[in-house]
Structures are given as C-alpha cells and as structure tokens.
Amino acid sequence: xxxxxxxxxxxxxxxxxxxxxxxxxxxxxxxxxxxxxxxxxxxxxxxxxxxxxxxxxxxxxxxxxxxxxxxxxxxxxxxxxxxxxxxxxxxxxxxxxxxxxxxxxxxxxxxxxxxxxxxxxxxxxxxxxxxxxxxxxxxxxxxxxxxxxxxxxxxxxxxxxxxxxxxxxxxxxxxxxxxxxxxxxxxxxxxxxxxxxxxxxxxxxxxxxxxxxxxxxxxxxxxxxxxxxxxxxxxxxxxxxxxxxxxxxxxxxxxxxxxxxxxxxxxxxxxxxxxxxxxxxxxxxxxxxxxxxxxxxx
Amino acid sequence: xxxxxxxxxxxxxxxxxxxxxxxxxxxxxxxxxxxxxxxxxxxxxxxxxxxxxxxxxxxxxxxxxxxxxxxxxxxxxxxxxxxxxxxxxxxxxxxxxxxxxxxxxxxxxxxxxxxxxxxxxxxxxxxxxxxxxxxxxxxxxxxxxxxxxxxxxxxxxxxxxxxxxxxxxxxxxxxxxxxxxxxxxxxxxxxxxxxxxxxxxxxxxxxxxxxxxxxxxxxxxxxxxxxxxxxxxxxxxxxxxxxxxxxxxxxxxxxxxxxxxxxxxxxxxxxxxxxxxxxxxxxxxxxxxxxxxxxxxxxxxxxxxxxxxxxxxxxxxxxxxxxxxxxxxxxxxxxxxxxxxxxx
Numbered sequence: 001x002x003x004x005x006x007x008x009x010x011x012x013x014x015x016x017x018x019x020x021x022x023x024x025x026x027x028x029x030x031x032x033x034x035x036x037x038x039x040x041x042x043x044x045x046x047x048x049x050x051x052x053x054x055x056x057x058x059x060x061x062x063x064x065x066x067x068x069x070x071x072x073x074x075x076x077x078x079x080x081x082x083x084x085x086x087x088x089x090x091x092x093x094x095x096x097x098x099x100x101x102x103x104x105x106x107x108x109x110x111x112x113x114x115x116x117x118x119x120x121x122x123x124x125x126x127x128x129x130x131x132x133x134x135x136x137x138x139x140x141x142x143x144x145x146x147x148x149x150x151x152x153x154x155x156x157x158x159x160x161x162x163x164x165x166x167x168x169x170x171x172x173x174x175x176x177x178x179x180x181x182x183x184x185x186x187x188x189x190x191x192x193x194x195x196x197x198x199x200x201x202x203x204x205x206x207x208x209x210x211x212x213x214x215x216x217x218x219x220x221x222x223x224x225x226x227x228x229x230x231x232x233x234x235x236x237x238x239x240x241x242x243x244x245x246x247x248x249x250x251x252x253x254x255x256x257x258x259x260x261x262x263x264x265x266x267x268x269x270x271x272x273x274x275x276x277x278x279x280x281x282x283x284x285x286x287x288x289x290x291x292x293x294x295x296x297x298x
Numbered sequence: 299x300x301x302x303x304x305x306x307x308x309x310x311x312x313x314x315x316x317x318x319x320x321x322x323x324x325x326x327x328x329x330x331x332x333x334x335x336x337x338x339x340x341x342x343x344x345x346x347x348x349x350x351x352x353x354x355x356x357x358x359x360x361x362x363x364x365x366x367x368x369x370x371x372x373x374x375x376x377x378x379x380x381x382x383x384x385x386x387x388x389x390x391x392x393x394x395x396x397x398x399x400x401x402x403x404x405x406x407x408x409x410x411x412x413x414x415x416x417x418x419x420x421x422x423x424x425x426x427x428x429x430x431x432x433x434x435x436x437x438x439x440x441x442x443x444x445x446x447x448x449x450x451x452x453x454x455x456x457x458x459x460x461x462x463x464x465x466x467x468x469x470x471x472x473x474x475x476x477x478x479x480x481x482x483x484x485x486x487x488x489x490x491x492x493x494x495x496x497x498x499x500x501x502x503x504x505x506x507x508x509x510x511x512x513x514x515x516x517x518x519x520x521x522x523x524x525x526x527x528x529x530x531x532x533x534x535x536x537x538x539x540x541x542x543x544x545x546x547x548x549x550x551x552x553x554x555x556x557x558x559x560x561x562x563x564x565x566x567x568x569x570x571x572x573x574x575x576x577x578x579x580x581x582x583x584x585x586x587x588x589x590x591x592x593x594x595x596x597x598x599x600x601x602x603x604x605x606x607x608x609x610x611x612x613x614x615x616x617x618x619x620x621x622x623x624x625x626x627x628x629x630x631x632x633x634x635x636x637x638x639x640x641x642x
Contacts, residue, residue: 008468010545014461015473017454018516025513026480029491036491043497089320092313099314105628106321109328112624112631114574116592117617120599121327124606124613131603133342135330135412168323176636229486232576236596252487253577261494268487275484 037265047262054266063243064251064267068274071247074163074234075227082167083219086174091208093175094182104179107172118169119236126152126161126237153237155244162234162245169233170226174219181215182208217286221279228275328617329413335423335611336416342607423611427598431608432586433615436594443504443579443590444572447511451519451568452561454512459523459557460549464535474524477517489577502582510578515568522637526560527553566627566634573620591616 041047125136137149231249240246255264496506576592
C-alpha cells in the first residue's frame, strides 16, 4: 500500500486548517521568540542582531528581579492561603447537604468573570481619597472594626492587598477541582475506616489526604503557572503601583508597549524557563510524595 | 436530643457560618456594584461628604450647643431618609434629650456606603455609559469576536479531532503529540511574537485578532474532542459509510451530533476565554470602534476615575450578562472551565 494515496491525502486535509493556524500562530512565534530575543526591534527599523545583550540587560535589571519577587510573593499567597481556603471550603461543602449547590454556584462566580472586572471593582471598593471613596473601610468601621481601617492601596499594604484580591478571585477555581476530587473518593473507604473506629482526624489524615495528593499536586502546579502569568487584574487594580506590584508579565507587556520587542522576548524566555523548571520540580516532588505514601498515580 | 446529635448540629452550624461568610464576601461587592450603578454621582457623594465631615463624637459635641426643642421622635423617618447630616442635625435638635443616644445609634447603623437602596431606579447612568460612552459598540465587538472565534474553533478543532481519532494518514501521532505539547509548555510572553507577527502581516485588525484567538483555544479543544471521539463506537459511522456518505458528510452528520456534549464544554471554555481576553486586544486595538468590552472598560475607568457610579454601571453592563448566563448554565460553565485544568 502506498504511503500517500488520494485517500490518505483526503484524511490529511481534515487537520489541514488546524495545522495551518497552529503553525502560523504557535510554532512560528515559538521559535520567533528566541530569534527576537537576540535582536533589537522597535517595529519601525529593521531588526538588529545584538547577541546576548538583551539577556544581559534583563538578568542585571534590578526592577526585573523585583517584579519576579512580587510575582513570587503573590504566588506564595495563592499557593498557601488561596489553596488552603479552597480546600477547607471544599471539605465543608462536601459535608453539608443543604445549600451545597448554592455555595458551589457562588464560589465559582469569581473565576468566571474577567480579571479586569474584578480588578476595577476592588479598586472602587479599596481606594481611598481623593480619587476613591474608602468604601471598604467604611464597611468595616460599621462592623466595629474601625481600628483596622487603612489605606489599602497605599504603598504600605498594596502588595499584600493585591495578593489577597488575587486569592479572592482564584479560590473558587481551586475549590471546584478539590470538590471534584473529594467526591471521587469511594465512600466504602470512609465506611471501612469508621467501622475500624477511626476518628475524623485519622480519616482525613489517612484516607482523604493521600487520595487527594494527585489533585493537590495538580492544583499547586496550575496555581504557580497561573499566578506567575496573571497580570490583567493587577493592572486594573493598581496599575503597578510604581513598581510595588509590578509582576513579570506586566513588565513584558509594558516593554512591548514601549516598542522594546527584543527585550520583552528575552524576559519572556527567562520567565518561561523558570516556570518550566518549577513546574517540573513540583511534579517530581509530588511523584516522590505519592511513592512514599504508596498511592498509585491515577 | 442526644449528645451526638447536638455535636453534629453544632459542627454543621460552624461549617455553614464559615461557608456563608465566604459566600457573602463574594456577593457583597457585586451587590454594591449593582446598587451604586443606579445612583447619581451626587447622591453617592452627598452622603459621603456629609458623613465624612463629622464623626459621631463631633456630632455629639455639636449637639450639646443646640437648643433642644420638644418633638416627636420618628424612627421610621430616620431609618430610610437621612441622606445628609443636616437632616440628622434637625432631627436631633428636635428630639428629646433622652432620645438622642437612640437616634445616634440608629444613624450609625444606617450610614450609606453604597449599600442603601437608591432613591429611585435611575437609569441615566446606563444611558450615558451605553450610548454616550459607546459601550454598545464594545459589547457588540466582544460578541462578534467571541462568536466568530468560537465558531471557527468548533469547526477546525472538530475536523482535526475527528481525523486524529478515526482517519489514518502519515504522521498522525506526531502531529497530535505536537498539539499536546503546545498545551503543556507555558509561554508567558506568547503575545509578544504574535503581536510582532500580526504587525508584519498587516493583520492588526479584526481578522488578525480572531485568527490569533482561534489558535489559543485550538489545542485544548482538539484534545477534548479527540478523547471524546475515542470513546464513541464506530458502528454509526460504518453504517453511514456503507450508505455512501463521504468523509465530510460523516463528520458533519454523524460525528458532530455524537460529540455534542463535549462541544458544549468546548464552546463555553473558548467563549469565556475570548470574552475575558485582555492582553492581545489591548495591544492591538487602539481605535474605539474595534475595542472589545475588557479594553473599553479599562480605558473608560482610566478616563472617568472619579465618576464612581458611572464606573459601577459600566462594570454592571460588562459583568451582569455573564453572571446571568452563568446562573442559567452553571453545570456547563463549571465543566468547561475545569476541563482545561483536568487535562494537565
């Protein structure tokens, strides 16, 4: 039989449109990123090859590393606070029978909405005079927590507040994944444990947690990837706050706006490499943990 | 009631309190947004300025100087109609000394902060935002981009997924793994080369945006549809082939109806993706006629920083359709958005 026949060609034509778009908008840009990162290109003059100087500039750029620090700071909050909150909420919703649909719908509403909407809405609530109206401060004053009121988007607090708003937007998504994982745990295991006289903590520690390790690992990796690449919400909320909440992708975006395409690409390459290393590391660690607890990968 | 039952109820109450407080924190900002969107900036500010002027302690000091006249203390009036401090002062001045503490307490409880219902259902904000500020245009643009992109993704990806699952051609697996790899590798600055590319090809317009966004959703959609096709029996297609259908007709008349459930997930996932996309759109579209909703919203809020009620109504215009659609199709939304996560 011929390798290429008319029939085979017909079959191939089914994936042709997908392949064309994929080549033009994924494969070509993928390699073009590396090419551009060695060039100086401002959209007007012809690109100039300048060797590693873009990379040198990025790696020695204090502001780039401080934006990496900001990104890491927000990611750290998302990894711990957001995911622990989501996990607790999932445990709770898994347990209650009444209203669990209501909770699921409400918690998942924020991930549905765009980052811009969330960012602008929280800016309305949190920003203080003269541009804002201190709405959130006045709410908590009304609740008797007036001593807690402060300038949330001022230079003192803005990084933490950005991280918390990010968690607020993202927890629903981790919640849904955790909940799906919890509902996949076979009920017989719980029943068997109860018959054997295990208490709630033992059940959680010996059944729920090990069985959910793959799900937890997945959520952690996706949180890292998602948070390090998120920036529209931060742009809408603080606009960078003079570098205090500038995250890597925001820097790339701004450089591109200033027509520094080569520099932006070099930053993209560095960030991408870091993310790949981190996510592979996470997978490796979670595999080790799974092996240690003797849970088969699902 | 036994000890265990009491303990169980106590735990349930604790859980519900926790869940409810988080749920409230999610809902309150949106309630505020919709509520304020009906107020004029004056109505919103008046309460604000007056209330900022005096703290309750200052107010009490001020009151000490007032001549107290005898008057009936009308509780109902106080709860709903204090919009300025002046009226409160009058009321306090008119009330008996013993009643003042009570009035002040009620006043503290009923301060505004945008949570009080608007004086009237005033739609002028919406009129201004939608017609004068061109949000109708942004909205239609978003609908256009979303619709065209989702249609092209559905057609292109289902064709490809059908081929990957059912048809044979050289290099099938290699190409499929290439699509898979594209999903795994994070490209944080993927928009940079795409933007440069579109600039080179003079495609910084609607067509270019739709093409670029089509690519964004393509790999995942192909993967989802391919796995769904793999689970389906081939009998129907064989029957269609024996009846003389060509491949394209089998795909259209047999394949597509069979994967309809997966198509729903693909449609919602991609529609949300395009609707919420900001980066590429904000780089590409500087002309107002081309802007989608997210970019228009951002520009608008930068222009109208102090018009809080206008911004609130703009946000409502952008958010409410999605929220309503979500409430109607919760199941599909949750499936659609977690599908992306579950693949990895």
